[in-house]
Amino acid sequence: MKVLIPTPLLSYTGVREVDAEGATLDAVLTDLDRRYPGIRFRVIDEQGRLRRHVRFFADGGQIFDPAHPLRADDTLVLVQALSGG
Amino acid sequence: MNGSEGTIMVLVATRKGAWFFHSDTARRTWRVEGPQLLGQIVSHAVLDPRDGRTLLAAARTGHLGPTLFRSTDLGRHWSEAVQPPAFARAPQGTAGRTVDHTFWLTPAPAGEPGCWYAGTSPQGLFRSTDGGVHWTPFSCLNDDPQYIRWMGTVQDGTPDGPKLHSIIIDPRDPAHLYIGMSGGGVHESRDAGRSFAPLLNGLEVVEGFDRADPSFHDPHCIRMCPSAPDRLYQQNHCGVYRLDRPGDEWVRIGRNVPAEVGDIGFPLVVHPRDAERAWIFPMDGTDVWPRTSPGGRPAVYGTRDGGASWQRLDRGLPPQQAWWTVKRQSMCADGLDPLGLYFGTTSGELWTSADEGEHWQCIARHLPEILAVETGHPSAAAT
Numbered sequence: 001m002k003v004l005i006p007t008p009l010l011s012y013t014g015v016r017e018v019d020a021e022g023a024t025l026d027a028v029l030t031d032l033d034r035r036y037p038g039i040r041f042r043v044i045d046e047q048g049r050l051r052r053h054v055r056f057f058a059d060g061g062q063i064f065d066p067a068h069p070l071r072a073d074d075t076l077v078l079v080q081a082l083s084g085g
Numbered sequence: 086m087n088g089s090e091g092t093i094m095v096l097v098a099t100r101k102g103a104w105f106f107h108s109d110t111a112r113r114t115w116r117v118e119g120p121q122l123l124g125q126i127v128s129h130a131v132l133d134p135r136d137g138r139t140l141l142a143a144a145r146t147g148h149l150g151p152t153l154f155r156s157t158d159l160g161r162h163w164s165e166a167v168q169p170p171a172f173a174r175a176p177q178g179t180a181g182r183t184v185d186h187t188f189w190l191t192p193a194p195a196g197e198p199g200c201w202y203a204g205t206s207p208q209g210l211f212r213s214t215d216g217g218v219h220w221t222p223f224s225c226l227n228d229d230p231q232y233i234r235w236m237g238t239v240q241d242g243t244p245d246g247p248k249l250h251s252i253i254i255d256p257r258d259p260a261h262l263y264i265g266m267s268g269g270g271v272h273e274s275r276d277a278g279r280s281f282a283p284l285l286n287g288l289e290v291v292e293g294f295d296r297a298d299p300s301f302h303d304p305h306c307i308r309m310c311p312s313a314p315d316r317l318y319q320q321n322h323c324g325v326y327r328l329d330r331p332g333d334e335w336v337r338i339g340r341n342v343p344a345e346v347g348d349i350g351f352p353l354v355v356h357p358r359d360a361e362r363a364w365i366f367p368m369d370g371t372d373v374w375p376r377t378s379p380g381g382r383p384a385v386y387g388t389r390d391g392g393a394s395w396q397r398l399d400r401g402l403p404p405q406q407a408w409w410t411v412k413r414q415s416m417c418a419d420g421l422d423p424l425g426l427y428f429g430t431t432s433g434e435l436w437t438s439a440d441e442g443e444h445w446q447c448i449a450r451h452l453p454e455i456l457a458v459e460t461g462h463p464s465a466a467a468t
Contacts, residue, residue, distance in 0.1 A: 038168065041150050041152065042150045043149065046171035046174060047172075054149065
């Protein structure tokens with residue numbers, strides 16, 4: 001599927017739109033990390049929890065669970081939430 | 086010294102990025118380079134003393150998880166660690182710990198090129214053997230129930246979170262390590278980190294608490310004397326101490342600092358060639374702990390006799406109404422002769438002394454809050 005990368009993570013991918021595979025959000029992020037080592041830990045912690053200020057969207061909705069199923073024709077959007085002062 | 090003849094680099098890590106200052110050995114003029122990694126909270130930036138070209142910077146932003154940046158061309162290009170320090174995945178049904186940020190970086194001695202140690206917040210110890218690209222945890226410490234109890238909770242830690250710091254590798258024996266935990270105390274390993282034991286005798290704790298419990302100990306900064314590795318100095322939450330091995334009793338040498346200044350503070354610097362000499366930066370640790378210079382009059386205090394006496398070193402520093410202070414990683418020496426001393430302030434000023442603390446000069450103002458200051462000697466190939 002397509003994955004859209006936010007600006008602060010372009011240092012890993014070099015481009016805004018990349019491909020990754022997987023049946024769940026967790027699996028897609030694992031595959032993304034295989035292609036761009038180190039990127040997964042910036043958005044999901046070592047206990048498998050989504051980072052507080054990163055948001056994930058697919059199929060028009062926000063995803064809160066790493067086990068959320070995804071389809072090959074989905075577009076996964078990673079968003080850096082600029083919260084705080 | 087592993088570096089090109091005549092160059093010195095001061096690495097300033099701040100809450101909003103890193104700045105590098107370059108000079109020759111005369112240290113009269115400085116060239117600033119930066120910002121580097123603008124917007125990243127850089128806890129520590131260190132130039133590898135073994136090759137004079139590899140830079141590691143511990144960083145996180147307010148939005149993403151933590152990482153370590155690495156450069157092999159003095160900051161012209163950076164890349165993130167492939168496997169940054171991270172705790173082990175906790176068993177199903179248990180909470181597990183997560184690294185908030187890497188706080189402290191220590192390169193191993195010359196005999197172990199590419200080997201680095203990292204301390205994190207919350208307290209964790211990690212090691213890399215490939216120059217900082219991949220990091221592995223010390224499970225005996227990070228996952229040990231006894232140690233986790235001694236580490237306490239976020240509520241027991243410093244305002245920026247509890248930390249593992251002051252990772253010291255004995256240059257005579259790389260299997261001999263010391264670490265400090267705020268909170269959690271000072272610990273020693275003689276088997277390359279497979280096991281640790283507390284090293285707390287003689288250290289005071291806040292009145293009313295149990296000295297025997299490492300949970301109540303708060304070392305701020307521990308330094309080993311390069312010229313005499315059996316001597317350690319420590320700036321603690323409860324004073325300044327010295328320990329001479331193989332003894333195990335810390336002695337509170339901070340009692341000899343003038344009482345109106347006190348011996349509370351965060352950084353401590355040792356002389357690389359004279360184990361009798363050390364410098365501290367006392368702060369106001371009375372009442373509610375303002376964490377400012379005592380009376381608004383900042384000063385370094387130096388000893389030439391192992392802490393038996395201390396001299397105030399404030400020539401060039403503001404005489405009054407200066408309410409900043411210096412964090413535990415923000416004061417260092419450069420190894421040159423005469424020894425250069427450096428400190429960065431919470432208000433974003435960088436101060437230097439090219440004569441071992443006798444005179445001070447401000448070489449940068451208006452930087453973000455300074456979190457760490459280190460010196461390095463770039464190799465000729467890297468510059």
